[in-house]
Amino acid sequence: MATSPCSFERPPILRISQEVIDEIVDETRLADLLSLSLASRAFRPRSEKHIFASVVFFQVGSGWSKTARVKGFIEILSRKPYIAGYVRELHLGINERNQEWMVENPGFIKIIELIRESASRFPHKKLELIGNTLGMKITDSRRFSKSFCAPFLIPFLSSLCLDALEDVPLTLVTDCPHLKIFDLARTTFGALDLVKIMNTSQSYPQLRELRFDQCTQGMDTLLRRGVPGLPPIVNLSKLRKLETNICWLENMGFLRDLLYLSSGSLEELHIFEFHDLSEWLDLGTLFHLHVLHVDILFTGAVDELPHYTPGLISVSKLLTTIPSANTLEGLTIKIFLGNFWARPMEVGRGNWASLDHEVQRLSSGKPLDFHLHLVHDTSEWNGDYPESEHTDDDDSEEEEEQDSNSYKNGHPITAHDIKRALDERTFRKLVDKKLPMIRCDPNIMLHLIIDPYHRPGSDAPLTILERFGSFGSYDTG
Template sequence: MHVSCCSPDRLSKIMSLSMLSQEIIDEIVDILQDIDSLSDSDDDDNSESFQFSSYALISKNFRPRTQQISFAYVIFRFSKNDSSSVTKLRDQRNMLERNPKIAGYFRTLVFFVKKANLWTFDHPDFIRMMELIAKASKGRSHPQLDIEFDSARIRPRIPDHSAQRVLEVIGPHVRNLDIHGIDNVPFRWIADCSNLVKLDMVRISLAKNDPETTPSLLPRLHVLILSWPANYIATIDRLTKFALDPSCLRKFQTEFEDELCIAGVGPVIKACRSSLEHLKISCNEGRLRIANLANLSEIPNLKILSFKIDLSWEDHDDALEDLCALLNTSSNDNKIEEITLELHVVANRRPGVGALGRVAEYNWRMVDSTMVRLSNNKKLKIDIQIYYFYEPESDLDENELNDINEGYPNDQLEGWMAEQLPLASRRSHIALHAKFYRV
């Protein structure tokens, strides 16, 4: 839309807005952004707010702030290697070359990866765009770019020796890197991000080749989140050998499918024991055996612990005793501030027994004394989350099924906790919290 096409009334509104100070204009644009994010474009009642957003786009005074918001989160979508996609890629490159300031507004770049668009990441126009973004980021004192590699539904596999240079230039400016649902991930995607702070990887597999990397130049992460990778133990080993340095980790969060994968966790904890503050471990299937996971007294700065524990197994040792064995390795002067227990139970394992009754069968007396010792008269938050689900095909009569459906209301948990943790519940410096979830 050109201003010359506006009605006199609309033109006068635009001219009035342009007379405002830049500070006020920036505040107005911020408010418009909030309105647009909450509004439904099909709602006639919001037509004025959308019309006002269009004024912001055509007013010169509104343009800088609007562009800053619009280009903060950029999604790169490409399809198969045809003339249309190649033209689109070239146009985006030309846009950044003509308007280099726009590249400086980028904060989050999202790359949707699928088999049909892998050509993009090796194309000269794409590499040039990454160079322009890196050039615009050079003046910043700290890395501010967040990169997300994501796959829609089918996990694509990166061909060997392909897409190696995606982050070669912008890597030093990347702060957070997410890689979700991609196979044969090149080590360079991580290793090139020399100032990386956080790495989040979900359902991935790493390339099988051994890259030539310099250990002293690998990124020293603060946060590592690794969920359900293929070949868990091998992935951990190769990740810490060729892609990153775990010695400075402050948070390590990991989730795996099988109890045998716990063997891969110990070496990471050992590598970052002097810096680790937050540890979260979840096992989807099987018993989480953690008694010999680590000596917590060797992790002096540990503050937050979180465990997902499956209590649906009949033929196993007391899972809570196993947990206490680990917690009791901590020293009396520990810095632990918060412990979260995510407990999962299944109804048809013990028909007719309610969720709290099922959970109460474990050694809570040991948990009680352990938590009191851990607190050592300092503040300690204990959060217990009980997930209770049943399988409809189980042989339950109608009355038992009704008991399960009613469950236990959350307002009964306070009394239950006082009964199971009598010592901790009487300590004013220990904050107990529990919630019941029916799955």
């Protein structure tokens, strides 16, 4: 009996084009990639590229021994050596017990060698070193630099993150010829080599992005503040993106220096936890600034703080330093409410008029993307803005809409979803009333976002524990 041709057809999953498969994998959450790769071999190659893009060693609280971690990854690389080429980011938690082990254990060194060898085909690697406790000291910085960093990491590093460390060898920064992205937080550098510091002929890394926070000694060293007349140890003439948290007052002085040094190139500026220090900053010399992101703490009890400039006024004063003829394309203002700041119901009392005027002036007839982001403490949130308009007719319309849309994406809408929708609706009505110039300007694209409370500055890069859990990139810890 003849067999039907249909019986030889490939399964539907195998008839999908490679472009569609790649898009499915790329849009899948990292936590779900392992399950996706097991569902069909078609998804496996692309999934592996994402899963092994970041490798985490020595995570705090891990139940694995160092030997088991290394053995497991070695077994993977022995079966699939090409995976070493997928590793783009190496994240190492530093503690007192693993520093010597990192430069002595043959298995770990073998892993680093394989990653280094793949750098000839897949350059631009990222290294993240984070102390497992604040102020973790590099016990033998010279050995750490010569035996581990110099041969295996420095030649191909394009991105470096140092956090919660002491006595980091300065050569880890100065000797990286391809370093473009640098993240420095709560870190100090080791005893300085005065000959190297005074060497004006050395070619230092030319940074494109810099983020710093709470690292006075580290920034003093990078900027060579103690050696007048000499340029910084890193080249900032082509810096394009700068991020800092100026709640830490000493960061303000460094920010001013960096704005001066990068005034001819800076395109993005992110300021977290901005408050009443607007008179310290002048953005008028940033002739290529395209993106400005500012976090502000909304303060309602101004009478109790006579020397404190309210957040909206403070950020408006900062915007006045940008000339009307500017290159700004995107502006994000994130407002934090609740908890020990102003109660959410006080948001309508802010000086919105000054913000309305300045944002409209900055547009000056050219397109401007304006993101107004409200972040609130849900325990204090009741959607009750002063002067907000709320009618019974509006309530009935919303109730009818909620009844007809009781399911969203196949899931039942919860009371929290309804409450958030009401909050956002109320916020939109307040914005319509308080920001008429922005709302009526056809050149300003206004994006309103409302979210529950999260830590100010959380857009900044996260630590190992915050970024990776039991899922995520390949976690050896």
